[in-house]
Amino acid sequence: MLIDYTKVSHIYIVCGKTDLRRGIDGLAGIIQSQYQLDVYEDALFLFCGGRSDRFKMLYWDGDGFLLLYKRLENGKLHWPRHREEVKLLSQQQLRWLFEGLKIDQKSSVHEAVTGSL
Numbered sequence: 001m002l003i004d005y006t007k008v009s010h011i012y013i014v015c016g017k018t019d020l021r022r023g024i025d026g027l028a029g030i031i032q033s034q035y036q037l038d039v040y041e042d043a044l045f046l047f048c049g050g051r052s053d054r055f056k057m058l059y060w061d062g063d064g065f066l067l068l069y070k071r072l073e074n075g076k077l078h079w080p081r082h083r084e085e086v087k088l089l090s091q092q093q094l095r096w097l098f099e100g101l102k103i104d105q106k107s108s109v110h111e112a113v114t115g116s117l
Contacts, residue, residue: 003044003059003066010043011089013103015080020049020056024065027058035086039065046089046097052076078102 005011018030027047028039039045045058054071077097080087093103 003057003061003068005044005094006091008042008044008059010041011046011091011094012037012043012086013046013080013089013097014048014086015082016084017050017081018047018056020047020054020069024058024067027056027067028065031058031086034084037086048077048079052079055079075100080104 012031012035014030014035018027022030027045030047031037031039031045037043037045039058040060043059046055047058048055053076054069055077057066057068057070059066059068078101079097080103087103089097089103096105097103
């Protein structure tokens, strides 16, 4: 089963660096103990290691966890590294992240060209 992230209620990004050798239990433990979030809610949790070309996503689909791992062959993610925190992302911010942009864009290129906001 693949995740349609446009239908997920909450998208959380864990800023800073996470040890990507951790599996489902280790990543779920981080979410629960460090950030006091419910790993069983309709939420997608994103983690990035020391290298910005790979990340993991953790998702509870109702009867089990999905752990997805992606390594980019070209390019890097603009992962927020300034401190250890978790941020709630919008669908647009997630798209920007996956497109190699920063999540705190003032506007998208498309909006700047068309003048729409």
